[in-house]
Amino acid sequence: MTTQDLAGPGGVAVLDTPLSPIEQWRARPADQQPDWPDPVELRDVVAELAACPPLVDARECDRLRDRLAVVARGEAFLLQGGDCAELFDEVTAEAVHGKVRMLSQMAAVLAYGASKPVVRVGRIAGQYAKPRSRPFETVDGRTLPVYRGDAVNGQAFTERAREADPGRLRRMYEASATTLNLIRMATATGGAGGADLRALNRAFAASTTGRRHRRLTGEIDRALGFLGASGVSPATLGAAEQFTSHEGLLLDYETSLTRLDPLTGRHYATSGHLVWIGERTRALTGAHVDYFAAIANPIGVKLGPTARPDDVLALIDKLDPAREPGRLTFITRMGADQVHSRLPDIVDRVSRSGSQVVWVCDPMHGNTFSTASGVKTRHVEDVLAEIAGFFAVHRALGTHAGGIHLELTGAEVTECVGGGITVEDLASRYESACDPRLNRSQSLELAYRVADLMR
Numbered sequence: 001m002t003t004q005d006l007a008g009p010g011g012v013a014v015l016d017t018p019l020s021p022i023e024q025w026r027a028r029p030a031d032q033q034p035d036w037p038d039p040v041e042l043r044d045v046v047a048e049l050a051a052c053p054p055l056v057d058a059r060e061c062d063r064l065r066d067r068l069a070v071v072a073r074g075e076a077f078l079l080q081g082g083d084c085a086e087l088f089d090e091v092t093a094e095a096v097h098g099k100v101r102m103l104s105q106m107a108a109v110l111a112y113g114a115s116k117p118v119v120r121v122g123r124i125a126g127q128y129a130k131p132r133s134r135p136f137e138t139v140d141g142r143t144l145p146v147y148r149g150d151a152v153n154g155q156a157f158t159e160r161a162r163e164a165d166p167g168r169l170r171r172m173y174e175a176s177a178t179t180l181n182l183i184r185m186a187t188a189t190g191g192a193g194g195a196d197l198r199a200l201n202r203a204f205a206a207s208t209t210g211r212r213h214r215r216l217t218g219e220i221d222r223a224l225g226f227l228g229a230s231g232v233s234p235a236t237l238g239a240a241e242q243f244t245s246h247e248g249l250l251l252d253y254e255t256s257l258t259r260l261d262p263l264t265g266r267h268y269a270t271s272g273h274l275v276w277i278g279e280r281t282r283a284l285t286g287a288h289v290d291y292f293a294a295i296a297n298p299i300g301v302k303l304g305p306t307a308r309p310d311d312v313l314a315l316i317d318k319l320d321p322a323r324e325p326g327r328l329t330f331i332t333r334m335g336a337d338q339v340h341s342r343l344p345d346i347v348d349r350v351s352r353s354g355s356q357v358v359w360v361c362d363p364m365h366g367n368t369f370s371t372a373s374g375v376k377t378r379h380v381e382d383v384l385a386e387i388a389g390f391f392a393v394h395r396a397l398g399t400h401a402g403g404i405h406l407e408l409t410g411a412e413v414t415e416c417v418g419g420g421i422t423v424e425d426l427a428s429r430y431e432s433a434c435d436p437r438l439n440r441s442q443s444l445e446l447a448y449r450v451a452d453l454m455r
């Protein structure tokens with residue numbers, strides 16, 4: 001019997017063989033792992049995935065780490081965005097290209113505002129597993145396990161759909177591979193907004209919201225025109241690199257796709273370029289921190305209002321002992337009402353410790369509320385207020401506001417309030433499987449307003 005047979009997620013391994021560094025997490029408590037009903041089936045799927053080709057290459061991960069090192073120095077800006085939860089059914093060329101185009105267009109606007117290159121990272125091609133606040137949910141007196149993302153179970157409120165199914169991990173790999181192929185197609189041909197960035201900017205300028213940003217849209221139009229006239233092909237702009245990221249929540253899945261890189265002798269998670277640790281799984285002695293310490297990818301850690309400066313310093317020691325430039329990104333999500341009181345101490349202590357990390361603002365997860373009828377939503381103005389607070393805190397401390405992390409989509413859904421969408425409108429096109437996302441117009445308007453903040 002091997003250690004893997006004995007160690008269940010969240011359980012404590014009975015050590016009869018030494019664990020490899022990437023499996024040492026099995027000896028620690030792992031939060032938010034599914035209750036897989038059939039451990040033999042899980043083991044078979046994991047073994048199958050372990051024999052599959054990597055989804056991303058270690059050198060691509062290194063390249064993102066280099067890009068993030070530039071962000072940490074304040075010479076580039078990070079735009080990270082995508083769905084709260086991707087869905088297997090939404091792996092279509094149209095949906096994926098819509099998201100890539102969205103990021104591409106926003107990146108162009110932000111690059112103009114910041115006068116810096118924008119590093120684009122999608123919450124995409126792997127964002128299939130969700131941490132939940134409660135393990136069960138009750139509807140009309142009936143209680144079932146919560147939906148934990150397409151990687152684990154189904155959304156339908158039936159016993160069958162809600163049972164964790166290890167076969168979904170294989171589908172997660174396949175959906176990620178297909179999505180990655182669509183992203184690589186879009187960037188290879190410049191088709192993801194390259195040729196039409198100027199047209200997209202003009203279309204926005206002509207819209208009702210766009211008219212409020214006449215000065216900026218006009219400047220961007222002239223800048224794009226100048227680039228074209230100077231011989232810079234607009235396709236080159238659209239062909240900018242697009243990296244992938246997701247929350248590295250399911251440790252069995254992540255471990256099965258972790259590969260030893262012969263060039264560096266280090267392990268890489270090959271499920272995506274950047275993986276992050278969520279707010280609910282960042283315990284210092286927990287399994288997630290252990291696994292993340294063993295991989296060489298650039299990594300993120302979410303920090304909510306309960307994060308203490310001492311814990312943040314301890315996370316740096318564990319996750320980035322060599323202080324590698326670009327290795328560690330802190331994604332802060334304090335909420336608009338707490339960003340001014342919670343963020344300064346953390347940033348100040350880290351900066352005085354001499355560590356250079358990337359600071360990114362997630363203005364979504366600290367600003368979620370439920371309407372009177374129980375619909376989960378966010379107000380665009382709260383999102384903007386947290387971003388403004390984030391910039392203000394970093395400006396006051398002389399540190400770099402490195403980027404923003406958003407939940408958004410390329411379609412005109414109605415999940416967040418603001419930009420013409422009222423609480424009453426939410427029901428008309430609410431499609432998110434988990435948290436509410438900014439729609440296409442809200443995302444664009446936000447990009448223009450953030451660009452204004454950075455000028």
Ligand code: PEP
Pocket residue numbers: 084131247277278279280302333365435
């Ligand atoms: C998320 O990013 O969807 C998420 C669950 O965030 P957090 O871990 O910050 O709550």
Ligand code: MN
Pocket residue numbers: 084085365407434435
């Ligand atoms: Mn979310």
